[in-house]
Amino acid sequence: MADPRAAVRAAVERLEAGGRRVAVFRHRGADGTPAVRLSVSDPPRALRPECGARTRKGTPCAARCVPGRERCRMHGGLSTGPKSAEGRERIAEANRQESGTETAPN
Numbered sequence: 478m479a480d481p482r483a484a485v486r487a488a489v490e491r492l493e494a495g496g497r498r499v500a501v502f503r504h505r506g507a508d509g510t511p512a513v514r515l516s517v518s519d520p521p522r523a524l525r526p527e528c529g530a531r532t533r534k535g536t537p538c539a540a541r542c543v544p545g546r547e548r549c550r551m552h553g554g555l556s557t558g559p560k561s562a563e564g565r566e567r568i569a570e571a572n573r574q575e576s577g578t579e580t581a582p583n
Contacts, residue, residue: 485513496520519544528552 485501492499498518506512528538528549543554559565 480543481513488515492517496524528554 489499489501492515497520500516502514504512504514522541525544526547527539528540528542528547528551530538530548532538532554538552539548540549540551542548543550546554548554559568564570
């Protein structure tokens, strides 16, 4: 069996490498066994990269990105994408038209 402390250390290092702050809380579980809880927070807004999408004015957006995404909330960072089959097909068709592909893929 792997050392549980090593697993916690590896998880903390992986999260911190991604720019997230981690706090480790050691406590006893309900049955009295030792337990560990990790509290993970997103990087502060000032440390997140700028969105960079083009605004209607033509300048790059200066808003900060949503954590884990490449765009701000106003430019699709909170979007989960189309959910229905019709919506997915509409997006696929738009992408085909944008790329110049005339026929649908097989």
